[in-house]
Amino acid sequence: KGADSSAGAVANRIIGGLSGVRDAFIFALSPPPIPELGRGTGFSFRLQDRGGNGHNALLAARNQLLGMAAQSPILAGVRPEGLEDAPQVMLDIDRDKAQALGVTFDAINTAISTSLGSSYVNDFPNAGRLQRVVVQADAKDRMQPDDLLRLNALNIQGQPVPLSSFATTKWVTGPMQTLRYNGYPAMSISGDAKPGYSTGDALAEMERLAGQLPTGFAFEWTGQSREEQLSGGTMGVLMAFSLLAIFLALAALYESWTIPVSVLLVVPFGILGAVLAALMRGYPNDVYFKIGLVTIIGLAAKNAVLIIEFAKDLQAQGKSPMDAAIEAAHLRFRPIIMTSLAFILGVLPLVIAGGAGSASQRAIGTGVMGGMITA
Structure with a gap:
């Protein structure tokens, strides 16, 4: 089977063949890999008339937005919801x-x-x-x-x-039905991201296109799209709390405020490796990649702890901090390489995964592998 036999290609041929039906809007959509869990790449959009322009102006703005979305290389299957005027x-x-x-x-x-x-x-x-x-x-x-x-x-x-x-x-x-959202006349629009683009890319593209509409029109996200927008800014807080938790745990373990800082200095190298690996494979900064980043924080700190433990013991034996750190790095180099290689080989199946749900597995595996290599 070639690319012409893929689900997306078949859906596009069905849409093209049924586009001549004047009495209905017909869209062919691929079902989700797991039923009842919704469409992983879809979005729900509400176009609002906040300027009191009237129904006809709102309808014209919606059609303008649909026309721009049809020309976008990021969006696919952008369509209105509900009943058309009759x-x-x-x-x-x-x-x-x-x-x-x-x-x-x-x-x-x-x-x-x-x-x-x-x-x-x-x-x-x-x-x-x-x-x-x-x-x-x-x-x-x-x-x-x-x-x-x-x-x-x-x-x-x-x-x-x-x-x-x-x-x-x-x-x-x-209109056969009237819809208001947050007190404003509104129209519902839904759509998907084209293959190779994330939901975040689709949301950003819709926001860019909506910004080109005439004055008085705005938009709101609903459903999972709204939840994604609200949770998008929590990654920095999550990373900060992860670092804080590791710092406090190490501070309690070593009874020192400086040793945890030296342990956490390796974390930026792990994050850099994860980012470079994702960029090399063309993966977006989605929720799966962010899960991998949180994992890398703990794994990178683990390697530093192995060196710090030995360096602390050697320093207690009378060696200088520099000599203790160098000797500890020599002594723990082989165990660190062995454990890192074991983990990298363990996530290799995720990196090369295929089939249903493989996109999330590859995103997590690629970020974790890249971070472990550099850390």
């Missing part, structure tokens, strides 16, 4: 005429809802069973827009007044 019948009520005839809006609403919808009256016994009494206009009398005008509403004197005496109907195009 023809509707608008009942235009002349308030002055209705008031002159003594017809209230409550009476108009009751007449329309009862005739076109239904209205529950009561229950009555029939053959030992209770049956519901529901009032509704006959089907043939509620099929056309003009049937609205033939309905009667009771005025304040209790006399029936036809709606045609104070109302008219006309066809308009309008």
Whole structure:
């Protein structure tokens, strides 16, 4: 099987073949590797009208954003959610005429809802069973827009007044559903990242494209995309707490504030190796790579602890700090190499993993291996 037989290629051919259907938006999407866990590369986006520009302007801005997203090399399958605008019948009520005839809006609403919808009256016994009494206009009398005008509403004197005496109907195009998000009129958009790009790249690209929309339009993330945005800035805090935990543990172990600092000096080399390895293989700075960075902090500190332990004992025997450090490095060089090689070979299956879920395994394995090599 070649590239033309991949799931993405098949989905693109299906979309192209069904793009001529004018009555629907049709998208072919690959299912997630693990059902019920959502789409790993998808995003949920809400375009908001914060400037009060109106529905038509919001629709135009959405279509403009979809057009720009279709030309993006990072985004794939960007599509609107919900129902599109459709023809509707608008009942235009002349308030002055209705008031002159003594017809209230409550009476108009009751007449329309009862005739076109239904209205529950009561229950009555029939053959030992209770049956519901529901009032509704006959089907043939509620099929056309003009049937609205033939309905009667009771005025304040209790006399029936036809709606045609104070109302008219006309066809308009309008939204089939209205959506508000955080108090603003909004439209839902979802999409995916193209192969080779992370969800973070897709979110950043959507933000860049949304910034090109006219004034008065903004956006919000929802679902997993919102959670990803909120958690994106916590990595620095997590790294800081990891270093602090290691520092305090070493300070309690050696009863010194300076020895933990010398142990942690090796951590930047491990992080540098992880970053270089990820860049060489073209992996993004995603959550899996960050997990590998946290792992590298502990593994890199472990190698330094092996040297510090021996150097501390040699210094207690009367040697200078420099001589103790050099001799400890010579003595522990082979054990450090052996343990590092064992760990590197242990994560090698992650680096070359394939199949479902292999992207996360390769991202973690590559960062950890690169960090161990340099640390």
